[in-house]
Amino acid sequence: MLNFKQIITFAYESEYDSAYDLNTKKNFSTPKIYDANGDLSKRWYVYFSYRNPKTGKLKRITPFYGDANKYKTKEDRLQVLTQYRKTLLKFLQQGYSPFKDNSQLHSSLNNKTEKPVITLNPVKTEIKAVEDVIETTPIIEEKVEEPKMDIQKAFDFALNYKKQIVSVTTYRSYKNRIDVFLKWLNKTHPTIKNIDQLTKKITFEFLNSVLENTSARNRNNYRTELSSVIQVLEDNELIKANFVKKIPTLKTTPNRNKTYTQETQEAIFKHLEENDKVLLLFIKFISYNLLRPIEVCRLKIKDINIANKTIQFKAKNSPLKTKIIPELLWNDLPDLTQFNPDDLLFAGDKIGGNWDARLNNRRDFYSKRFKKNVKQKFDLGIDYGLYSFRHTYITKLYRALVKESSPFEAKSKLMLITGHLSMSALEKYLRDIDAELPSDYSEMLKNK
Template sequence: MSKITKVVRNAYDNAYDLSNKKKYSIPKIYNASGDITKRWYVYFSFRNPQTGKMERQPSIDTGVMRYKTLSGRNKAIKMLRDTVEDILKNGFNPYEETELIDEVKKYSTVEAIDFVLELTKSKFSASHYSDFNSRLQQFKKWLIKNGWEFRHITSVNRIAIAKYLNEVMKATSATNRNNTRIALSSFYSNLVNNNIVEANLVSDIPVEKAKAKRNKTFNSSQEEAIEEKVVAYPVLGLFIKFISYNFLRPVEVCRITIGDIDLKQKRVTLQTKTGIKTKIIPDILFEELPDMKGLPSDMLLFNRDKLCGYWPAKEENRRQYYSDLFFEVKTALGLSKDYTIYSFRHTFITKLYREFRKELTPFEAESHLMLITGHASHDALKKYLRDIDAELPEDYSERIKKALSSSKQ
């Protein structure tokens, strides 16, 4: 027999032996004899293709240790063992794969939510993340309450999500249900992007028709009354003028730091609802700014009860502080709940649009206004203007009289 024939036969025999031997051992659980203060894990061995011998692989405890009850730990470790076994059955080979087995694991519902919350913490703004976190935590509580805690996220189906959204709507409102739907859709998009689930189950769940909440615009007499009352709240007065003259949202005003303001160019650059924007500061507002020369760039323009200072509160809490101040003013004036500090934005956009319309066509007026308000498109601005009734028709009494006269003939 030639040497090459012997080599080929030996190689074939070795390959035949390996192919007929089990590639891995059934994953087992180490539970520290039920002691939940110690590390629990799943372990298994896999046959080394070079030596042909079974070799112990690194133990896996992904997500198990955070369960602090014996019942919870037992359920979690069993699910982890089953997950590891499924992955091995599906062809995972630690000697060929570039990913570790705990990186391709199946996530439980709770683990999936925690994963996405951690992933998005640095991606979202503080206010966005706070709302997103709150809605996912509520979803997590519902999943746990309904027996989904130790089930894979892939086992949650569209029917379950729709049921949860219906419960949210019954308990609160259609608007809150729709906002929760947006949060869950974002959650599933992140799972899809990280290969944890195959599809976004929420994207094709329809939006419910909801009664829109509208902040009314002020009339001239209300504005005058407010102006008189706000004299006792000088910082609130400037806060309102940033909303009125710069058309910023209240939370955006709260974000302004000294470094955001370019005193030479009379501009402010800040994070808005649609991204980072640079806006001019009109002279009518610029003239009322305090002296900021030499102040640290990270200092807030609007502090608690005063201008320019450090305020460690969250931006949402800072926004609420100024909303509460205005609530005192409007309550004293007997204004209804339909009027909020946000109403100033609607009021002054309406005023400016009507002023432009005295000389310009609707399209020209919208084009000028877009540069000021920051709306992304004509369609977005037109919808906004319709919602706040920025343009009203002239008195059409004569038309009605003519129509009545014609019908009698």
């Protein structure tokens, strides 16, 4: 039998095409290097998993050391292991398996090309041609130290991965919650140092503390984001499984922004017309263009097409969405040509300008301003906010449209205005805000 370990030790990186079919179930994990966090007194190695043909499950194969641990500098040791890793990956892609005799496969591939002698610099380790070192001894598995990553480094790795694929706001939310979790962990379980020590029980304990101090909704948000970050660790085989997925979500009753009555909405607009025109224009973008408050905060001067009277913005359900600006709103806009195209449309106390503040902070600025200038004056409860104007005007639009057409036709027209991606999503939204009400059914209740 051809010794799989010897092949990796002395073989060089061939140039054969990969025999691995991406449409089939992957038989092996990508080989990785374990560097013991830079500790040269410990063994460094390459490790990977391979699907056991009997069980059908991925099994961790004995890590491969080769001659790497003979070298006394990090650079030399890493260079050797990097070559081993490349060689191992190439052989796995060609079909070599630690669970079978590879002699026939090796012979067929070996006959295709003549293999040169490779020298690694600066280590200067000669890698002999594989045919010179074939042995018939079987693989002997040994117990070795599994790679144990520091828990802080593990979460830093996962967060850095997330940073590449999510928005700045989403990444910041992930990081803030992970920081809170690690701070709690350090305080309540100071002996936990490695990621493999983290358990479902400990995470459950943390989520219970969040529930006690805040709310079920906040607890669920922590659970969701912890699960998303820890999933990265599972995908990269830093942990065996994402145990957070097994923690149940608590049932909650979401807070809902109520719609304003016609009288209240008109009174608010009149009050702001006299006292805070910047906040009034901000609200009109929510009311007339049906944007969400955070979408309004993102707007820049260059996002408004003056010639076509349209606006482009990053929406909740789309990276870039275009809407018309209704005449009712367009007439309230100042001369936009006087501003720098990169200026924010809403820059604190003024229209147009630079504002060095994070997106969430800008949104909070207008929320607090609305609370101070409007909610306190009109004695509005917690159910009323900036978002309520969006609900109010979508309700107005739907009820006006349904007077002139069937409910389906009204919703079809409304979808173009609101930006909902599907009819079912719009219908759910209309139900949630009670925009769709039945006609009077008194006649049905009369005794006949």
